[in-house]
Amino acid sequence: MTEKRTVCKNDILKQLYFQENLSCVDLSIIIEKSFPLTQKLIEELVADNLVTETGYAVSSGGRRPLTYAIQRNVMYMVAVAMDQFVTKIAVIDMQNHLVSSVTRIFLSLTETHSALQVLIDNIAGAIDTSGIPKEKFIGIGIGMPGFIDVKKGINYSFLSLPDNESITKHMAFQLGLPVFIDNDSSLIALAELRFGAAKGARNAMVINIGWGVGLGLILNGALYRGHEGFAGEFSHIPLFLNGKLCWCGKAGCLETETSLLLIKERAIEGINSGRVSRLNTLSLENHETAYQELIKAVQEGDQFTIELFSKAGYNIGKGVAVLIHLLNPQKIILSGRGSAAGKIWEAPIQQALNEHCIRRLFQNTNIEISVLGLEAQLIGAAALVMENYNEISFLKEETTGFELSQL
Amino acid sequence: MTEKRTVCKNDILKQLYFQENLSCVDLSIIIEKSFPLTQKLIEELVADNLVTETGYAVSSGGRRPLTYAIQRNVMYMVAVAMDQFVTKIAVIDMQNHLVSSVTRIFLSLTETHSALQVLIDNIAGAIDTSGIPKEKFIGIGIGMPGFIDVKKGINYSFLSLPDNESITKHMAFQLGLPVFIDNDSSLIALAELRFGAAKGARNAMVINIGWGVGLGLILNGALYRGHEGFAGEFSHIPLFLNGKLCWCGKAGCLETETSLLLIKERAIEGINSGRVSRLNTLSLENHETAYQELIKAVQEGDQFTIELFSKAGYNIGKGVAVLIHLLNPQKIILSGRGSAAGKIWEAPIQQALNEHCIRRLFQNTNIEISVLGLEAQLIGAAALVMENYNEISFLKEETTGFELSQL
DNA sequence: AAAACTTTTTTAATTATTTAACAAGTTTGT
DNA sequence: ACAAACTTGTTAAATAATTAAAAAAGTTTT
Structure with a gap:
């Protein structure tokens, strides 16, 4: 009752x-x-x-x-932010604060079988070491890359189980808590909507500039996920006639002309062919250090790096022009790790809009840089749990041990 | 109360x-x-x-x-469907039937000043001649081309009043009934959502194939209009590197490679350069007869005309590929006058999807041809009034003479 | 053809929610 | 400084809506 x-x-x-x-x-x-x-x-x-x-x-x-x-100690949730190589796990309270430090594990998403179990074990570990009684946890939110069916709880790209079994149900059964998954870019958008630059906006597009380029759509005040949960496949819209083959099998995808990965590669090429730059070739070999190095170079005003970011920004802008034509958003928010480069993105994107967009359509659209940055995905994962709190609390009423099969 | x-x-x-x-x-x-x-x-x-x-x-x-x-005679509404040259006015009852025949007036949208007054007079006339007491009318719905701010009731492209005065308020004041306007393609989408091929769909894209190419977006079960009401500017997304100047000022817009207008022009060129075809050059000169002639030729299997439609269809498909990547719709519906060509559109669009779209994204997306066809815009205009019936009935309660200034 | 099950309809008892009238604290304008 | 206007807070009475239980009318199974 x-x-x-x-x-x-x-x-x-x-x-x-x-x-x-x-x-x-x-x-x-x-x-x-x-x-x-x-x-x-x-x-x-x-x-x-x-x-x-x-x-x-x-x-x-x-x-x-x-x-x-x-009250911050009324309930807790586990937030999990995954990328292809690194997974971060945090316990978050009702005032969105981390209860303890973030657990970082190196987990390759492509090693399907073991990866899921490692993830489950680490989440269980995080709950244990937090010292918080399990009844106080309301759920686990997970953001990861890939084609994700949010309702079914399946990631068609990574961590798939045999017979398309739902990984949320699988995890919920093992962990004894409701589990929710969503695309990393969608969760970044959710974080921006609830706690970041898109707060209160009814229509916003959140660009997740990372090793690839993602998109989270806020439409009519809510996250838009599409018919099967695949909406926001921004990086593979066919926008260029460059003939470059993308890993997705098509040619001319947006991702072939912009992304941190591309910037990194072009940086290495440039230096090898003699461009003068503050960039240190050595640190560009590892993804994580390359990221630090590139952002530092931009902030220090390194001309070559800024040039690379500007070109990438212009190409993002060409994609944004399409978004603005189709969806007439109020705000465009640049988020994800790449947003650390800050204002550098604004001018080239604006330039692309000037060239490729009807004036009336973009004149009232603001481009903003996220302040959540790297935190966004974790915050979004926590918010995902609370988004579903209505159903969770209903289940808690129904049965003391959760009807996990329903999640 | x-x-x-x-x-x-x-x-x-x-x-x-x-x-x-x-x-x-x-x-x-x-x-x-x-x-x-x-x-x-x-x-x-x-x-x-x-x-x-x-x-x-x-x-x-x-x-x-x-x-x-x-009961069909409980209330009535006036539905108005405008294009650049012809305006249709109908009185519609609660079972979506026309009360009398449709009034057709030739009204050029570009002749700003007089056009609006002519429209108002004709609507008043239609109400009069219907013989239905005015209290039984709940409102007037109008669909027209252009950049329309639905809430403010302003069309920034046509029929604008001095000082950006709201044309809905202006008309409501003169006609004594609530007036609602929206973009023609949005209303076609609304008609498809409520009474046509998109009935019950939560996410559908309705392509309005007409002299231009329009788009109405159904997202999360409702018409999506964007921040200022400009969403769905499909025909001007920069998709081609053809260098062709579009009337919007940009080059490479989708509209430069597809539309009935383009098909008509290419048909004339083709015939002039000696292509064999059933098409009659004479009838291609007038817009309306050209439309009839082209559809007839397609239905009779004229090879040249089918070729033209196929190319146009393929290019629409390239645009649809972008839509599918971004919005993961359940259905793509081909509507508007061009939909009369029927199944001819399906193969080339599907072909474009095969080439430009990630398989997982389009494999569950259905392409359907509208059955509403030319009727769609009028039905959508009527539906627009009923969409707003909550507020209308509230106003009717409040004051017997309508708070027209609020609409 | 009876038993078991579904869905729809009816009714009464219970619970939830709003309205209205009033009190209290701040700001704005004269 | 003081009234007017406005937002917030409190309470009791009136109303609205839901729940639960049972009856009615079909369908499917055995």
Whole structure:
């Protein structure tokens, strides 16, 4: 018997996770319930010590509103951010803070079989060492590259199980907690929507500049995933007639003309053919050090590196021009590791828009650089769990041991 | 004092317009209210003669459900479908039937000043001659080409008033009824979503093949319009390196390689340079007769014409490949006047997808030809009014004379 | 052809939610 | 400084909506 007021209370908790310090009036508007009802529910939540008053906010022309926040130790979630080589695991509380330091494991996604089990063991380990009782965990959110069917919980590119078995169900069964997966770029977009540069935006495109180029779409205020969950395949739109073969099998994909990987390769080529630069060839060999080196060079104003970033930026801009024509977004947000290069991206992208986009369409579209940066994917993974909190709390009511088969 | 039950009742009426013959259970699910409540409301609607029972539907394994439909003469709306040269006006009832024949007026959109007044006068005329009392009209829906801000009611391309005054407000004031405008392609998509090939789809792209190429986006079950209402600018995405200047000022737009206009021009060129064909050069001079002639030739299997349509189709397909990468739709629907050519479009579009799209992305995407065809825009214009029926009915409650300034 | 199961319809009891009226605290404008 | 306007907070009464249990009307299985 799920009482309606419980559903509302859970909704309030969810809203307070996504936005600290909301007043009772704010909440009543967000959850679309009357003020007296909202107030009564908050009162009960405060009595149960799930929510605390956080003082008075400034007046907006009337009595000063009391604001509330969720207690950070009420619930916890495990956030997992994977890329092809490195996986980061963190335990995150209700105020989006890391409970302890991030666990980093080197895990190659292509080694299908063992990788999944290693991941599961490490998540279990992270829960254990956190010292937090397991009942306080509400779920595990995982972001990884690949074609992911969010609903079925299948990654068609990596970590696939025999017979297309759902990896979320598989993991949930082993770990005893609900598991949610999504594409890395989608989770970065979710993080930007809830806590970053896209906060409150109804329509935003979040470009994930990384070793490849990803895209997370915020449409009508929510993450858009498409029919099967594959939306946002930005890096393989056929935009160039360069004849260059992409690893996807097609030629002329956006990714053949822009990405950190490409910048790295062009940097090595350039130096080998005698270009003057502050870049240190040695450090370019390893992916991780190459990334550090490139960002440093840009920040120090190295002309050659800036040239490379500018060309890549211009090509991203050509892709963005297509996005703007089709989706008329309010904001374009540059996120992912590449966003560390900062303002350097803006001019070449703007230039590409000037050349390839109808003026009326982009004149009110803002290009912004993420401030979440490398943190984005972990925050997004945590947010993914809370996005699904409605169903989670329902299951918790139903059975004490979770109906994991349903997840 | 808007009673909640009245809001629900209006929602029921709205649902019954969009879908005839719903059972009480169906409705209770759609409007997300309990069965007893829904039943009581329907009872009242039947008593007020707004809704009628339409007999029993087939059983799905239990008692046969009573079904209901909205009375066709309860309310009416004016639907207006404009293109650059011709404007069609119709009065439509609650069962989506034309009350009388469609009024056709030749109205050049570029003659800004007089055109708007002519339109207003003709709409007033259509209301008058329908013989239906004005109180029974709930609103006027208008679809037209151009960059349209739906909320503000401004068309930035045509029919603009001084100081960016809202044309919907202007018209509403003069006509005494709420007025809604939207882009022609968006309304075609709306018609397909509600009554056509996209019925019930959550994610569909509706290509409006006409003198240009338009796009209406159905995302998450609703029309997507973007930040300012400009979404779907499909025909000007920079996809070709052909160097051909488009009227928009850019080069290489999709529209420079596909559209009925282009097919017509290529047909004339071809015949002039001696190609054998059933096409009659004379009839190609006028837009309207050219359209008839081209469709006829395709249906009769004229090789040259089919070649032209195939090339155009292939280029649409290149654009569709981009859409599929970005938005992972369930369905692609070919609508607008060009859809009369039928199946001819499917093979070349599929071919383009094979070449330019990642297999996993398009293998579950269906390409379908509209059955609504030329009717789509008018139906969409009517549906636009009903989409906004919630607010309309609210205003009707508030003031007997409509708060027109709000629309 | 009866038993078992489904789905729809009906009714009454219970619970949830809103409305309305009022109180309290701030800002704005005169 | 003071009224007017506005936002927030409190309470009780009125209303709205859901739940639960059972009846009715079919379908499918045995």
